[in-house]
Amino acid sequence: MEIFTAIADPVRRDILALLRRGETAAGTLVDTLALPQPNVSKHLKALREAGLVTIRIDGPRRLYSLDPGPLAELDAWLAPYREFWASRLDALGDHLDRTD
Numbered sequence: 001m002e003i004f005t006a007i008a009d010p011v012r013r014d015i016l017a018l019l020r021r022g023e024t025a026a027g028t029l030v031d032t033l034a035l036p037q038p039n040v041s042k043h044l045k046a047l048r049e050a051g052l053v054t055i056r057i058d059g060p061r062r063l064y065s066l067d068p069g070p071l072a073e074l075d076a077w078l079a080p081y082r083e084f085w086a087s088r089l090d091a092l093g094d095h096l097d098r099t100d
Contacts, residue, residue, distance in 0.1 A: 006050035012043050019066040026062040
């Protein structure tokens with residue numbers, strides 16, 4: 001459930017999108033998001049606790065990276081639901097084709 005709580009917040013999703021590009025310093029995230037440092041730190045902590053990001057300390061800098069493992073687990077969990085909706089949408093498309 002932690003992963004759902006973590007990705008429910010739009011700022012956290014923005015952070016994950018930024019980290020897709022590669023390892024990023026916390027200060028860079030603060031500047032890019034234009035949010036106060038304590039707010040970004042709070043979101044990074046939630047993402048770390050959910051296992052979505054890792055931290056590497058390099059002197060005074062904190063460098064964050066995306067950990068795709070939990071996202072892969074979430075993707076696997078969502079797969080049956082995608083199949084469910086795909087079949088429903090295919091049926092709707094067939095119905096609409098027949099009614100034209």
